[in-house]
Amino acid sequence: MDAYDVIIIGTGAGGGTLARHLAPSGKRILLLERGDWLPREPQNWLAQDVFVENRYVSEDTWYDADGNPFQPQIHYFVGGATKLYGAALYRLREKDFGELRHHDGISPAWPISYDDLEPYYTQAEQMYQVHGARGEDPTEPPASAPYPYPAVSHEPRIQQLADQLAAAGHQPFHAPCGILLDEPNMPYSTCVRCANCDGFPCPVHAKADAEVLGVRPALEHDNVTLLTNAKAVKLETNPAGSAVTGVAVEHNGATETYAGDLVVVACGAANTARLLLESASDKHPNGLANGSDQVGRNFMYHDSVAVLALSREENPTVYQKTLGLNDFYFGSDEFEYPMGNLQMVGKSQSPMFRGEKPGETKLAPGWTLEKVARHAIDFWLSTEDLPRSDNRVSLDGDGNFTISYTETNAEAKKQLYNKLRSLLGDLDMNPGHLFHRFMYMKTEIPVAGCAHQAGTCRFGHDPATSALDVNCKAHELDNLYAVDTSIFPSIGAVNPALTAMANSLRVGDHLLERMA
Numbered sequence: 001m002d003a004y005d006v007i008i009i010g011t012g013a014g015g016g017t018l019a020r021h022l023a024p025s026g027k028r029i030l031l032l033e034r035g036d037w038l039p040r041e042p043q044n045w046l047a048q049d050v051f052v053e054n055r056y057v058s059e060d061t062w063y064d065a066d067g068n069p070f071q072p073q074i075h076y077f078v079g080g081a082t083k084l085y086g087a088a089l090y091r092l093r094e095k096d097f098g099e100l101r102h103h104d105g106i107s108p109a110w111p112i113s114y115d116d117l118e119p120y121y122t123q124a125e126q127m128y129q130v131h132g133a134r135g136e137d138p139t140e141p142p143a144s145a146p147y148p149y150p151a152v153s154h155e156p157r158i159q160q161l162a163d164q165l166a167a168a169g170h171q172p173f174h175a176p177c178g179i180l181l182d183e184p185n186m187p188y189s190t191c192v193r194c195a196n197c198d199g200f201p202c203p204v205h206a207k208a209d210a211e212v213l214g215v216r217p218a219l220e221h222d223n224v225t226l227l228t229n230a231k232a233v234k235l236e237t238n239p240a241g242s243a244v245t246g247v248a249v250e251h252n253g254a255t256e257t258y259a260g261d262l263v264v265v266a267c268g269a270a271n272t273a274r275l276l277l278e279s280a281s282d283k284h285p286n287g288l289a290n291g292s293d294q295v296g297r298n299f300m301y302h303d304s305v306a307v308l309a310l311s312r313e314e315n316p317t318v319y320q321k322t323l324g325l326n327d328f329y330f331g332s333d334e335f336e337y338p339m340g341n342l343q344m345v346g347k348s349q350s351p352m353f354r355g356e357k358p359g360e361t362k363l364a365p366g367w368t369l370e371k372v373a374r375h376a377i378d379f380w381l382s383t384e385d386l387p388r389s390d391n392r393v394s395l396d397g398d399g400n401f402t403i404s405y406t407e408t409n410a411e412a413k414k415q416l417y418n419k420l421r422s423l424l425g426d427l428d429m430n431p432g433h434l435f436h437r438f439m440y441m442k443t444e445i446p447v448a449g450c451a452h453q454a455g456t457c458r459f460g461h462d463p464a465t466s467a468l469d470v471n472c473k474a475h476e477l478d479n480l481y482a483v484d485t486s487i488f489p490s491i492g493a494v495n496p497a498l499t500a501m502a503n504s505l506r507v508g509d510h511l512l513e514r515m516a
């Protein structure tokens, strides 16, 4: 059996970041990734292939609580979900780390404070080359350094939107973007500023993803080995059940076992829980790290809403994801509870829409899908999803993997939507024309859109209510860690990847100390 100092399972935001952080230590590191390299091919940028034919979506079948099968929108590649992500790289707000009262209940505190994570947010912003502007967003937490790169500029229609929002008394800001764009020097810029970024892979490797800025730099070190198409299927322990001794991996049609002094799981929230549950043994009959029955519970996923408003003028914006608005993040005069974050999402393109005619009857005849897409200004509304014990992933006796989920904070989500609608008149858009994008895309099972999945193995001080301790080590095992979004005790309302990256760097420092 090959032996390593550290085995990292999964190469996304959590695992890829950790690999790069640990690589210079010279320790023997094995990276296990169930997927392959994402092929660089023309289809990377084709909306039909990516959005309609789901070219880069896993073929997994999962089940909802009623036993309905669905195909989760999940991506198995080197770099994980970050290969397809929108690279909006936000910090959680300072208050997100404390207990916060929401319309539907309490968002629990993290066991660490914002100040504990702040230095790592700064490092993560540097590693992932975040472009942004401090001081514009009133909810922005304090930062010890400026963004490493200037904000991505707004294109004219989005600048107009920013000006109109400001004129109406709001505080729009330049969204933090992880794209390798060098606007003053475009001939040398890696990013070409295209329309096919959010939800697409980037064939020119200009997206700040965990393959490009995590795994590849890590592999420049001889002490790091990557095994692709290597799916971890079980973690084996010593007879006492106190430490992981082997990682069983399906690789090239055979099962191989690898040993590591430290084992870090970073398979994404749902799959991390799954691996721990699948690793049940005599000593751990409910799965590893699961003595308190917390593994799999508190699944959260930002049941976000993508909406499109129809601009009176055409919207020729190419790269639309440059603006955010957090004025209602913690509530408003009319609604005292947190509502969430409003940001732009990649521009609608008609090939993204399934079907041939707009499904919305309020539109006058003559509105084709092409016309809808030309006039669309696309927003992404995220309200915090609260951790509920019964919102969980689980395995049945036949190995079927189920997500049981009941929506939380629906009222806050509705308030945020209505707020946006009430703004449209000031923004040169028709308030009667704000549509859910899924009306066009026809997503059948909302929980399948688990892009922002989190929770399932939360970290905390108390082994009775958490799976992992403050260093993200399993309370019940000496050498088992997790560093992906599974560790989140609460998810906030901003995009989760930067927080997973920052936490990986924090845990990485602990691992380096432990191995010194």
Ligand SMILES: Cc1cc2nc3c(=O)[nH]c(=O)nc-3n(C[C@H](O)[C@H](O)[C@H](O)COP(=O)(O)OP(=O)(O)OC[C@H]3O[C@@H](n4cnc5c(N)ncnc54)[C@H](O)[C@@H]3O)c2cc1C
Pocket (backbone or CB within 6 Å): 009, 010, 011, 012, 013, 014, 015, 032, 033, 034, 035, 073, 075, 076, 077, 078, 079, 080, 081, 082, 084, 085, 086, 087, 088, 089, 090, 198, 199, 230, 231, 232, 233, 266, 267, 268, 269, 271, 272, 275, 451, 452, 453, 483, 484, 485, 486, 495, 496, 497, 498, 500
């Ligand atoms: C379309 C889309 C847009 C998004 N946009 C944004 C955004 O703009 N901003 C943002 O912050 N977040 C965004 N996200 C979410 C973000 O990508 C995730 O929060 C983040 O990648 C989660 O990191 P992770 O390490 O938990 O999991 P992942 O990045 O998913 O990594 C998990 C890895 O583990 C591998 N794996 C799983 N099981 C096994 C196994 N058994 N053995 C070996 N390997 C395994 C997977 O193949 C994968 O590579 C988006 C996601 C999607 C899908």
Ligand code: SF4
Pocket (backbone or CB within 6 Å): 179, 180, 190, 191, 192, 193, 194, 195, 196, 197, 198, 200, 201, 202, 203, 204, 205, 206, 207, 208, 319
């Ligand atoms: S906008 Fe830049 S980073 Fe995004 S896909 Fe296009 S070239 Fe790649």
